[in-house]
Amino acid sequence: MAKDGLTEFRLVGTRPDRPDGLDKVTGRARYGADISAPGMLWAAVVRSPHAHARIVKIDTSKAEALDGVKAVITRADFPEGLTGEAWNLQENTMAGDRALYDGHAVAAVAATSAFVAQDAARLIEVEYEVLPHVIDVDDAIKPDAPVIREGAADATVPEGMPPNVVRYMEFGHGDVEAGFGAADLVMEKTYKTEATHQGYIEPHACMGQMGEDGRGEMWVCTQGHWFIRKMCTDVLGLDPAQLRVTPSEIGGGFGGKTTIFMEPLSLALSKKAGGRPVKVVMTRSEVLRATGPTASASMDVKIGMTKDGQITAGRAEFRMQGGAFPGAPVDFALMCGFAAYKMPAVEHIGYDVLANRPRAAAYRAPGSPMGAFAVESLVDEMCRELGLDPLEVRLKNAVHEGDKASYGPKFGSIGLEEVLQATKAHPNLLAELGPNQGRGMASGYWFNHSGDTSVSLAISEDGTAQVSVGTPDIGGSRASIALMTAETLGIDYEDVRVNVVETGALGVNEPTHGSRATFASGKAAVMAAEQAIGEMCRRAAAKWGIDPEAVEWVDGAAQPAGPNAGKFPPMTIAEIAAKMSSTGGPIAGHHESVPEGVGASFGTHVVDVEVDPETGRTTILRYLVVQDAGRAIHPAYVEGQYQGGAVQGIGWALNEAYIYGEDGRLQNTVFLDYRIPVASDLPMIDTVIVEVPNPGHPYGVRGVGETGITPPLPAIANAIHDAVGVRLRSLPMSPPAVLAALKAKE
């Protein structure tokens, strides 16, 4: 359990105020849309109203003639000849000969005010020839479905597959048929999840400036500005080093801000408008129609189980659409699906399918919630059939360190057993349930990720430290990185300032994604601090005239490493820093690598619900999140990740979905209709931070951001069944869906 300061550490595990807190409670923090520049223009984007249409003609003459319009662009303003992912990004930024989904950009305009830009956008005339479209994944995979794009399939797709299948995979181990043969109960069911949106409250926004010479700058809300730099320059055929990207504060991302949508438009418009900066701010409707929601899924799962709850074999066949481009996370969904179970035999088959929807982006543990919904629902169905306790069955089949994972590799240090035991011991499991109330549980998994990481650290003249990181602070990572740096240097938390810096200031960094910021930037900051400590020990050794190896760093000061090293009073970091000019110059440290030692995180949730039999509405009565953090550097922000992930999962389970009309247009394009959970929908979210330290990180961090969204989908389905005896195998489990299931049962 998190010890909240009762650890062997001075600072790690405590809950100080976050360094950016003051700016964020006073309105001073600057987000994507909060910046302006002299001469700035405003952009507006023209978007396809059709799910699938050939673009016959675009007439921009009336828009160009409007007073105040400085640039109009279409696909003709982008370079030709791109291939692979660069082409995908360009095609999604601005449609070519066909609009592939409702909301696909077809033209953009920059003008002297936002209103003039919007007026001009309405004057752009686009002639469409509407084509047949397909939305649902089970329709899109049919052999006679409208073809989204010829030749989009990669080499993994065997001859003869339906035309919209663009990636195919199969993997597994063991004799699955023998496993099913050895089971007392074999069940196979089909489950479906609908696309949902990350729903960050800050719409995408940027301000880009690009001269005729191809040199430019961008201010943008993003999870990763080096990704933005590479993608924008790929799409525009520019040299990445000539684009400097500065990240704003970020108003939520959850994976959805790891890629580009309208960012290249600001640069292309700026270039055409003589280099004036161009601000692009999406509306909420544009965010929902034209950024990256998650994939939707249709999943067949089959499991064999003995009568005492031993799993003998599993099989999963998942079909996912991720919009009009390849990349639905069907691979991750399959890999996470059975991850919590020791699988003697398992088979996975996956199809990545195109459909006329916006291109899916990452969403918190991409794929894992869908896989868990299918597998964890079926495990629950089988436990009920066999009269077994679902928690005991999970314990019986739980994976441990050294076990072969369902997806192949051997697990390193993991804490699933500890999570399940902590769940079992929690008082929520003893709460009494009334009529129409039920309890459900489920587990979830995420691998966690490392990736390119570059950090620098500089000691100031007074012995305080500044750390430059390339991972935007999306939920308190400045605080956790400052805690680890201060712990390592032996100075106060308040004496470390962590800055998120622009692309010109560090080597390449991957975004804040994959639950990696506290793991990877944190580990790199600790290594940078250790490098600076080494230099400070050398300075002290030179002053004392002893061997640097004979100096050690204790409590923020250099001291002789033992009686044989000599007798000198400790030299503090402030004393060493004050003299740095005359002892060799600036003292700094840096670290660049793909940090090794990522630790995976398991979690288990238990939810109590009440179902109103008259309306079908499900109310969350109690909610428990138990998850392995490795070590919680700042426990309050770890709890925040658990609670926020759980509530996104609750929204996905009960209410959120992309709703399309027969015409292929998205029907719920505002928050009133795409309703995310609000405060009055929810109880407090109870958390237990399990700590099985990750040996691959200096303070044991695993990464905690993603696992928490995974268990709610099946846990709530299981709880609804427990409450009213109906099994929902399709999301969302909205009041009409639950009511229909109750009616069908009668």
Place this chain on the structure above:
Amino acid sequence: MSKTHVTTKVNGDTVEFLADPRASLLDCLRDNLGLTGTKEGCGTGDCGACSVTLDGTLVCSCLVLGVEAEGREIGTIEGMAEDKELHPLQRKFIEHAALQCGFCTPGFLVAAKALLDQNQNPTEEEVRYWLAGNLCRCTGYDKIIRAVMDAAAELRGEAA
């Protein structure tokens, strides 16, 4: 379209601006007056990120026209701290880690202050329903509700 001259008070200061008749109060605060602490999350009154007070009443500034501000008194997040002293809600939000990305925070603070100005002893349920018009996607609301309850306790003079 010709613009309208507007004179109004924002956080106690008299200000003037030229409003496009189509511009919302939110647009005018952010783009004419440079008060970017008030955020746009939806533009349709569904998310509460643009919460301000208009003559003391809590409103979504995206649903008010800029020209309607003539002669009124507007309160924004920038005016919430008095002199250098943070409002207890602002302190409690930091203390309870009630923000992750911080984008919805100004709206939550303005809305929560409007509640505590009229009711210093709200129940958890009252806080949850009062803030149901403010969307937060990061926190799951738990720590926000705790911060508001704790700030209310402090305002009542009770030790935390």
